[in-house]
Amino acid sequence: MSKIYNYCAFYVSEPFSESSLGANATKDFCYYSILKAWKGSDTSFPFNNAHDTTYNVRDNSDWETTLKPRLKERLRNSENIIFFLSNNTKNSRAVREEIDYGINTLKLPVIVIYPDLKTTDDLLNNDKTSLNNTVKALWGNLPIFNDSKSKVPILHVPMNKETIRKALNNANFRTDSGKEPKDYFYNT
Numbered sequence: 001m002s003k004i005y006n007y008c009a010f011y012v013s014e015p016f017s018e019s020s021l022g023a024n025a026t027k028d029f030c031y032y033s034i035l036k037a038w039k040g041s042d043t044s045f046p047f048n049n050a051h052d053t054t055y056n057v058r059d060n061s062d063w064e065t066t067l068k069p070r071l072k073e074r075l076r077n078s079e080n081i082i083f084f085l086s087n088n089t090k091n092s093r094a095v096r097e098e099i100d101y102g103i104n105t106l107k108l109p110v111i112v113i114y115p116d117l118k119t120t121d122d123l124l125n126n127d128k129t130s131l132n133n134t135v136k137a138l139w140g141n142l143p144i145f146n147d148s149k150s151k152v153p154i155l156h157v158p159m160n161k162e163t164i165r166k167a168l169n170n171a172n173f174r175t176d177s178g179k180e181p182k183d184y185f186y187n188t
Contacts, residue, residue, distance in 0.1 A: 003175055005050035006168065007078035007108070008032045009098040011089040027088045031115045031159065035082070038161055045161075046168040047082075050074040071098055079174040081108050086115045089141040096144050103148040109173040110145075110152060114138065115159040120186050123156055128187055131156055153179040157186065 010028035
């Protein structure tokens with residue numbers, strides 16, 4: 001299978017809920033749903049969902065025998081990771097293992113979307129030359145991300161459809177792009 005997909009990583013509370021809401025009750029999952037809705041209403045939106053490349057799993061599926069192998073297969077089909085990092089993101093087993101496998105094993109570039117931040121200016125310090133402390137503090141929500149992010153190119157973007165479109169179209173944040181591993185952001 002060709003690596004043309006975007007793998008979305010987002011926090012879903014654990015243990016997985018068996019209620020009818022399941023993952024839909026978690027805010028980070030809702031942001032992923034927004035991305036899918038943008039694609040559904042605008043076929044030119046450059047999101048190719050890796051989660052559609054394998055059959056669906058239920059929130060109450062066994063982690064080791066069903067969920068983890070399926071997530072790894074989807075990651076192997078992907079050219080990058082889209083990671084939703086919000087104030088609600090927790091250091092769950094699933095997102096920790098997705099980020100660890102995606103960065104440390106597959107060397108996938110990451111596009112981090114900050115749903116709590118709406119403009120590029122919200123991500124940057126006053127002189128617009130680096131990421132601000134609000135962004136850096138969120139990295140602590142998932143230590144494996146903070147500890148591994150220096151190994152691949154990381155593009156930081158706000159929750160803005162056009163900025164995300166630009167990021168998804170940016171060939172520098174796809175596997176094997178040759179882009180230097182470090183933090184990147186768009187200047188306004």
